Amino acid sequence: MRTDTHTPPFVVSTHTRASQIAAVLAVALVAVLIFLPFFAGRGLIQDMFFILTMLVLAQFWNLLAGYGGMVSIGQQAFVGMGAYAMFGGVILAGMDPIPAILLGGLAAVIVAIPTAFFAFRLQGPYFAIGTWVIAEVMRLSMAQVKALGGGTGTSLPRSATREMWATDWIATVFDVRNSAARDILTYWLALALAAATIAAIYALLRSKPGLALSAVRDNPEAAKSVGVDAGRMKWFVFLTSAFGTGLAGALIYVQKARISPDAAFSVTDWTAYVLFIVIIGGIGTIEGPIIGVIVFFLLQSLLADYGSWYLFTLGIIGIVVMLVAPRGLWGLITDKTGIQLFPVRRRLSGGALDT
Amino acid sequence: MPILELKNVSKSFGQLKVTDDVSFSVPEGQALGIIGPNGAGKSTLFNLITGNILSDAGSIAFQDRDVTRVPAMQRCFAGVGRSFQIPQPFDNLTVFENLLVAAMHGRNQSQKEVQQACAQILEQTELLPVANKPAAGLSLLQRKRLEMARALATDPKLLLLDEIAGGLTDAECVALIDTIKSVHARGVTIIWIEHVLHALTSVVERLLVLDFGKVIGIGAPDEIMNRQDVREIYLGIEV
Ligand SMILES: Nc1ncnc2c1ncn2[C@@H]1O[C@H](COP(=O)(O)OP(=O)(O)OP(=O)(O)O)[C@@H](O)[C@H]1O
Ligand SMILES: [Mg+2]
Numbered sequence: 001m002r003t004d005t006h007t008p009p010f011v012v013s014t015h016t017r018a019s020q021i022a023a024v025l026a027v028a029l030v031a032v033l034i035f036l037p038f039f040a041g042r043g044l045i046q047d048m049f050f051i052l053t054m055l056v057l058a059q060f061w062n063l064l065a066g067y068g069g070m071v072s073i074g075q076q077a078f079v080g081m082g083a084y085a086m087f088g089g090v091i092l093a094g095m096d097p098i099p100a101i102l103l104g105g106l107a108a109v110i111v112a113i114p115t116a117f118f119a120f121r122l123q124g125p126y127f128a129i130g131t132w133v134i135a136e137v138m139r140l141s142m143a144q145v146k147a148l149g150g151g152t153g154t155s156l157p158r159s160a161t162r163e164m165w166a167t168d169w170i171a172t173v174f175d176v177r178n179s180a181a182r183d184i185l186t187y188w189l190a191l192a193l194a195a196a197t198i199a200a201i202y203a204l205l206r207s208k209p210g211l212a213l214s215a216v217r218d219n220p221e222a223a224k225s226v227g228v229d230a231g232r233m234k235w236f237v238f239l240t241s242a243f244g245t246g247l248a249g250a251l252i253y254v255q256k257a258r259i260s261p262d263a264a265f266s267v268t269d270w271t272a273y274v275l276f277i278v279i280i281g282g283i284g285t286i287e288g289p290i291i292g293v294i295v296f297f298l299l300q301s302l303l304a305d306y307g308s309w310y311l312f313t314l315g316i317i318g319i320v321v322m323l324v325a326p327r328g329l330w331g332l333i334t335d336k337t338g339i340q341l342f343p344v345r346r347r348l349s350g351g352a353l354d355t
Numbered sequence: 356m357p358i359l360e361l362k363n364v365s366k367s368f369g370q371l372k373v374t375d376d377v378s379f380s381v382p383e384g385q386a387l388g389i390i391g392p393n394g395a396g397k398s399t400l401f402n403l404i405t406g407n408i409l410s411d412a413g414s415i416a417f418q419d420r421d422v423t424r425v426p427a428m429q430r431c432f433a434g435v436g437r438s439f440q441i442p443q444p445f446d447n448l449t450v451f452e453n454l455l456v457a458a459m460h461g462r463n464q465s466q467k468e469v470q471q472a473c474a475q476i477l478e479q480t481e482l483l484p485v486a487n488k489p490a491a492g493l494s495l496l497q498r499k500r501l502e503m504a505r506a507l508a509t510d511p512k513l514l515l516l517d518e519i520a521g522g523l524t525d526a527e528c529v530a531l532i533d534t535i536k537s538v539h540a541r542g543v544t545i546i547w548i549e550h551v552l553h554a555l556t557s558v559v560e561r562l563l564v565l566d567f568g569k570v571i572g573i574g575a576p577d578e579i580m581n582r583q584d585v586r587e588i589y590l591g592i593e594v
Contacts, residue, residue, distance in 0.1 A: 208465070211448070211455060211456045211459065212456060214445060214447055215445045215448065221427075224406075224426065225437055225439075226457035227460040227461035228428065229460075230428075346451065346455060348470075352483055353483060
């Protein structure tokens with residue numbers, strides 16, 4: 001046997017056994033979900049669309065608040081602007097709704113830039129309220145745009161929804177009506193968006209900027225002192241989150257096909273529910289929003305008949321979880337089992353650690 | 356050539372003048388000690404040098420470049436590394452990740468390029484056994500070590516250490532002095548604020564005394580410590 005005089009080099013790894021299994025399962029799950037429309041009814045497809053789009057909104061709010069430390073309650077600004085930009089592309093420019101979704105992402109980024117200039121001057125609760133005020137301003141402004149229905153809103157033109165990309169093909173393959181084909185198409189897009197969102201956020205967290213993000217969140221002053229560009233990280237996270245939220249907003253309104261300022265800029269639908277999802281699931285983790293959206297959906301199905309009691313119950317559950325399990329349901333699970341499906345830790349081994 | 360030069364630097368917090376017309380320079384490769392009573396403005400002086408706070412008046416030059424208005428991040432790139440008197444770890448990152456983020460961003464290199472160096476710094480500062488522990492769970496001693504280790508990870512030309520020897524046992528103090536000496540031997544300029552005078556004087560070549568924000572003396576350690584006014588300020592803190 002050869003004898004080495006010097007110690008072996010250090011090794012850094014991010015994967016765990018659970019994460020490798022999780023990666024395989026995730027690919028399998030996405031594959032199954034792609035084929036879901038072949039054996040699921042229209043109701044389930046619509047429910048899945050709701051779950052997936054809420055998951056995207058939750059992941060982006062989590063990126064903003066959980067990783068970026070920016071607790072916004074104005075994400076409805078980007079849902080609304082994304083949705084209205086898509087409507088504008090279709091109604092005013094005659095675009096197909098599907099490519100117009102990209103316009104939604106773009107519009108959200110464009111309005112996010114002045115929003116950030118304003119909101120970044122505010123700290124803590126003032127930042128939160130500031131983002132909400134800006135969203136309200138946008139809602140009131142959109143209500144003035146007569147070409148897009150003003151305060152009462154408008155619908156996507158019949159011709160646009162009927163001739164939407166790929167719907168004919170889907171209608172033939174699945175032998176369904178045009179409206180059901182549209183649900184399948186938007187479901188697939190929601191699935192693609194959710195998978196891409198999770199993959200992108202996970203890749204970000206494992207990258208060099210991802211590490212910087214955690215450092216800034218934990219201690220901005222110390223982060224600057226070790227060469228982290230805290231300001232640039234804030235901008236990057238804010239604009240990325242706006243882009244993703246705008247895409248999701250546009251997609252949601254392609255499926256709804258009808259828009260009004262009150263609905264598209266609803267603080268309840270696009271921020272309160274999203275906050276609930278992230279907080280009960282576990283803020284600052286990728287797994288949290290996934291668990292959270294499932295719990296949220298189940299609660300909503302269970303409590304759907306109870307009207308305003310529904311919101312009340314959500315609020316109580318949210319508060320109880322915050323008090324009993326501040327790191328959410330996923331926090332409870334990792335504490336008990338140590339499982340991490342999306343590990344980001346860079347573990348050091350080898351070298352003198354092995355001896 | 357001085358690596359650091361302060362000219363007539365002043366800083367007030369409200370009515371309180373914490374840095375009062377401070378001028379001094381540090382030659383490249385020197386180890387300078389800073390002493391002074393509590394509240395004299397020592398840590399504030401560090402914050403001014405690193406850019407964590409900006410001065411009201413005067414100028415600060417690092418390697419002949421005026422950095423008076425330059426943000427902390429850029430001063431880190433230029434080669435200024437610091438420890439905080441009250442440890443400021445990235446709580447949710449592990450000890451190793453605390454160093455990684457400093458090395459990757461401070462030196463603008465990839466994880467692959469810096470990971471061996473970070474592990475070696477951990478070894479040198481005796482933090483290797485807790486490398487994979489979140490920084491939130493560290494003891495005060497380990498936090499102080501992490502402060503120095505993280506500053507070293509940025510590969511500084513000028514290292515600012517703020518009271519890192521307090522509360523150490525004799526053996527720990529000897530180990531700390533060894534580490535600082537070996538960093539110094541590599542040519543790194545060091546400014547060290549310390550109340551543990553025997554540790555300080557075993558390393559530094561020059562001593563600066565700060566009182567009420569003013570420099571009241573700078574020179575060879577034994578010369579400074581023999582001055583009557585310095586002894587009066589330090590009455591009670593035995594040499
Ligand atoms: N950000 C701040 N805002 C207001 N006052 C401050 C601030 N930072 C420091 N001070 C005050 O400035 C004075 C000098 O503080 P500094 O921390 O520089 O002293 P020091 O010499 O490091 O003291 P110590 O030996 O206790 O660490 C103190 O009276 C302190 O309360
Ligand atoms: Mg101090």
